[in-house]
Amino acid sequence: MSMIFFACVVRVRDGLPLSASTDFHFNQDFLECRKRLKALSSILARYPSRGTAKGRDLSIHFLSSGDIACMAICSSNYSTIMAFCFLEELQWEFAASYDTTSISLASRPYAFLEFDNVIQKVKWHFNCTSGSRAKVNWEKVEEEMKFQPPVELKLEDAELMNGLANGGHAEVHVEVVPTYRMQRVTPLGILSLVLNIMCGALNLIRGVHLAEHSFQEDHEVIGNVIAFFLPFLACVFQCYLYLFYSSTRKVKTFILFFLVCLCNVYLYGLRNVWQIAFHIGVASLSSYQILTRQLMEKQPDYGV
Numbered sequence: 001m002s003m004i005f006f007a008c009v010v011r012v013r014d015g016l017p018l019s020a021s022t023d024f025h026f027n028q029d030f031l032e033c034r035k036r037l038k039a040l041s042s043i044l045a046r047y048p049s050r051g052t053a054k055g056r057d058l059s060i061h062f063l064s065s066g067d068i069a070c071m072a073i074c075s076s077n078y079s080t081i082m083a084f085c086f087l088e089e090l091q092w093e094f095a096a097s098y099d100t101t102s103i104s105l106a107s108r109p110y111a112f113l114e115f116d117n118v119i120q121k122v123k124w125h126f127n128c129t130s131g132s133r134a135k136v137n138w139e140k141v142e143e144e145m146k147f148q149p150p151v152e153l154k155l156e157d158a159e160l161m162n163g164l165a166n167g168g169h170a171e172v173h174v175e176v177v178p179t180y181r182m183q184r185v186t187p188l189g190i191l192s193l194v195l196n197i198m199c200g201a202l203n204l205i206r207g208v209h210l211a212e213h214s215f216q217e218d219h220e221v222i223g224n225v226i227a228f229f230l231p232f233l234a235c236v237f238q239c240y241l242y243l244f245y246s247s248t249r250k251v252k253t254f255i256l257f258f259l260v261c262l263c264n265v266y267l268y269g270l271r272n273v274w275q276i277a278f279h280i281g282v283a284s285l286s287s288y289q290i291l292t293r294q295l296m297e298k299q300p301d302y303g304v
Contacts, residue, residue, distance in 0.1 A: 002075050002077050002078045002079075003075055003078060004072055004073075004074050004078065004126055004127055005023060005025060005030060005073045005074065005075070006020070006023050006025070006034065006037075006072065006073040007021050007071065007090060007123055008020035008041075008070070008071050008072075009068055009069070009071075009090070009112070009115065009119075010041045010044070011067055011068060011069075011103065011106065012045055012064050012066070012067055012068060013067060014042070015044065016106065016109060017041070017109050017110055018094075018103065018110065018112050018115075019094070019111075019112040019113055019114075019115035019116055019119065020113075020116065020119070021116055021119040021120055021123060022116055029055075029057055029058060030058065030073070033055060033060065033073050034073070036053065036060065037071055037073060040053060040060060040062065040071070040153075041062075041069070041071060044064055047062075047064075047151050048148070048150070048151050049063060049064050049148075050062070050063055050084065050145070050148065050150035051153060052080060052083075052150050052151075052153065053153040053154065054076065054152065054153070055076060055154075057075065057076055058073055058074070058075060059073070059075070059076045059083075060072070061074060061080065061083040061084060061087060061150075062087070063087035063088060063091060065091060065095075067104060068103060070087040070090045070091045070094070071087075072086060072090075080145075080150070081141055082126065084150070085141050086122065086123070086126045088141065089126075090118075090119065093115075093118050093122065094112075094115060094118075097115060097118070098112060098115075099246055183293055183294055185293075186289075188285075188289065189242060189293065191285075192242065192285045192288075192289045193239055193242065195282040195285065195286075196282060196283075197235070199231070199235050199278075199279050199282050199283075200231070200232050200235030200236055200239075203228045203231045203279075204228070204229070204232045206270075207225055207228030210225050223266070227264075227266045227267050228267070230259055230263050231260050231264065231279065234256045234260050234283070235260075235283075235286075237252070238253075238256055238286045238290065241253060241256075241290045249290060249291070250291060253287050253291055256287070257287045260279065260280065261280055261283065264276045264279050
């Protein structure tokens with residue numbers, strides 16, 4: 001049967017498996033192919049970004065970019081172009097889900113095992129649907145492969161055998177981690193940044209001014225000082241989240257928005273209703289801009 005049997009995401013520099021599909025195939029050929037895939041993952045840094053290890057019944061395809069590589073075991077009669085379309089889709093989904101810092105700091109195998117749900121979803125789509133969406137990138141990938149054909153290996157290659165003999169350890173080099181590009185900043189986004197900076201500055205000035213008096217005269221208003229400084233920090237982080245990509249952006253955005261609202265409600269009396277409404281309104285606008293600014297669509301040279 002022509003299909004994708006297994007897929008995984010590994011770290012290029014050391015072959016550490018980051019996530020994999022939980023597929024249970026007890027066929028001896030498949031189990032042997034899994035061993036070869038593990039050996040190959042430890043020496044991916046030696047090869048170009050695309051490659052295929054052909055076997056009689058099963059083949060391994062890999063696509064690397066920066067610090068991660070996606071690998072798949074497919075039946076040998078499965079379309080090579082479609083396999084790389086699958087790997088490119090998988091790589092894009094993983095890059096959009098996790099930042100480069102968490103990938104670099106991962107210290108245990110399958111640190112992102114929850115990504116298995118995405119792997120299964122994409123694999124099912126390529127295996128079980130008519131493939132209209134799966135073929136969107138067909139021409140693009142086919143064109144790329146004409147200019148840069150994948151390196152071709154054999155599952156019985158000496159290097160893979162040596163990888164198995166050495167327990168999958170090999171000397172590798174570290175590649176530069178890619179920078180994930182965000183969509184272009186909009187005029188409304190610029191406005192939210194300016195207003196956020198203004199609110200942050202107001203919070204900082206009021207907090208410093210109040211701190212001077214609280215430490216000298218009234219130690220009981222230290223809570224108000226904190227309530228000014230926390231929104232200042234929240235404004236700074238909101239600007240950062242809008243300008244730069246970060247994993248779990250949604251959670252961080254809601255936490256910052258809640259913090260701004262809570263502190264401004266606490267400051268009622270030192271601020272009137274209109275001032276509080278202004279600060280919360282700016283925080284709302286900034287949160288909306290953060291949540292609506294996404295990663296750019298796949299770039300023409302992505303994964304090449």
